[in-house]
Amino acid sequence: MNLARWTSLFMSTVGLGIAAALAVGTVVFLINPEVSPEQMGAEGIGYNALQTVIVGSLLGAFSHMGFFAYLTVNYFAQGIFRNKWIWLYAQVFLIIVVSVYAAVLRTPVGESFLPYALLPTLVVLGALLVSRIKVQQTNRASFVPTMFFMTAVTLLESVPALRQYNAYGTAMMVLPLFVCNAWQILRLHKIVGPSAKQEPAGRAS
Template sequence: MTLRKWFHLFWTTLLLGIVVSTVIGLILQLSDKDFSVMGLSGYGFNLLIMILGGGIISLLSQMGFFAYLIVRFIAIGIIRSKTVWELLQLAVVIVVMFDLVYLRKNGSGSLSSYFITPIIILIIAVGIGYWKVKLTNRNAFIPTLFFMTVVTVLEAVPALQEDNAATTLFMFAPLIVCNAWQILTLHKILENKKS
């Protein structure tokens, strides 16, 4: 990966995070009629916060992506069997999806409401995984599924701690878009063109 390719990935991911968080933030702000800052409508102030928040979320996504690539490289070096590595990734996906329901469940509310987020994440991850397979090869499905579920959930822990639907949506939407963009463009960035 050259520095120019990394800059392209960095800036496009940053732009995607800013755009998605701004759109989601404006939708959330317009849907809440009681929204105000010190009794005044704070659209301009909140727009700036949404832009900055989207930039920070996209940077978090990029850190998670490169951390995943490093951990994957080390794990493949330690665990020589491809089958064992894939089964381990699938096991971690199952544990994270279970924990996303079970650990977030507090005394109030029904348990079924806590299944919504993991099911949506899993559906999106499977879709992105199939898309990655079409772009590359069938060996890309499990790593993509792992990245889109486990890494996205780990990156979204601050929003999950709030246990607020608007906060969760505001953080998950840019994270999922940024993570999907990075994993789907990785093969294009790393391809070696022979002259």
């Protein structure tokens, strides 16, 4: 990956983060009964939109950092585990652990964690869709790495929001991160070139 491609991926990810944050922020604004356009006024709406743009750009940059951190971990893991199946099974195990952790983390003390399992369940379902698209674009070996990135990495990046017990705040962080992560993982094989399709099982491309 050369500098031009890296810059293009970074800028497009940040832009997508802003767009996703604005979309989520608009929906939250419309369904939130505690606020109304009349109460906020034009100045309040403009200030809120500016804040949302800033948050979206930061989430896009954060997602980009997480993406390259994952690629680095994936690269070293493949060097450490000479048997490709060990790292593959490790990713499946981590998907399960992080998904359960995300549900437990949001559960107030003394309550059942089952209702709070909705978010990680939705993330897993979304990750399945992204992974299916990735397989169609590359090969079957990309399924588990894509699932791991879209599930475990997205949920770990969202931990600050998960600790807030706030549905609006959680949506504002998780959805843009998911969209940005999906964009990057689906762009990866196009950026690194056609040789990515010949990668052995367990690689992220």
